[in-house]
Amino acid sequence: MAETPYDTDNIFAKILRGEIPSHRVYEDEAVVAFMDVMPQGPGHTLVVPKAPSRNLLDADPSTFGPLFTVVQKVARAVKRGFGADGVTVMQFNEPASGQTVYHLHVHVIPRFDGIPLKPHTGGMEKPEVLAQNAEKIRAALRS
Numbered sequence: 064m065a066e067t068p069y070d071t072d073n074i075f076a077k078i079l080r081g082e083i084p085s086h087r088v089y090e091d092e093a094v095v096a097f098m099d100v101m102p103q104g105p106g107h108t109l110v111v112p113k114a115p116s117r118n119l120l121d122a123d124p125s126t127f128g129p130l131f132t133v134v135q136k137v138a139r140a141v142k143r144g145f146g147a148d149g150v151t152v153m154q155f156n157e158p159a160s161g162q163t164v165y166h167l168h169v170h171v172i173p174r175f176d177g178i179p180l181k182p183h184t185g186g187m188e189k190p191e192v193l194a195q196n197a198e199k200i201r202a203a204l205r206s
């Protein structure tokens with residue numbers, strides 16, 4: 064069966080183009096990181112390469128070095144910024160896996176001993192809470 068092509072109008076492509084808002088915490092020439100609007104825990108951040116691909120399966124391998132360099136930076140920053148005990152890093156490919164937005168991205172979620180994750184794509188967080196959490200991560204990235 065033919066692979067599904069990349070859709071240039073997916074929501075992360077629109078965020079990357081600045082057509083819809085996001086709480087950005089990091090940007091370089093290849094990668095952007097912003098807050099997940101339906102966080103599975105406080106500080107849930109998405110790390111997104113600028114290069115278009117639907118997910119890991121069709122991505123050019125040159126995407127992964129810059130992408131995972133930022134995943135590590137953000138993972139360290141959320142751990143420090145939220146005083147977390149650990150960090151979950153997740154990535155989904157195609158609907159059967161739970162993928163809902165079809166531009167490659169990596170979830171980075173601070174974790175606390177004994178506290179489970181909220182459901183994937185559960186409730187929307189208040190913009191002011193996302194803004195406060197984004198500022199904590201920016202501060203941790205600066206320090």
Ligand code: AMP
Pocket residue numbers: 074085098099100101102109154155161162163164165183184185
């Ligand atoms: P996935 O299921 O791995 O494709 O994850 C997509 C993620 O994007 C989910 O965790 C959603 O909560 C999140 N999401 C959807 N729309 C937005 C948006 N406009 N800004 C930030 N995060 C979003």
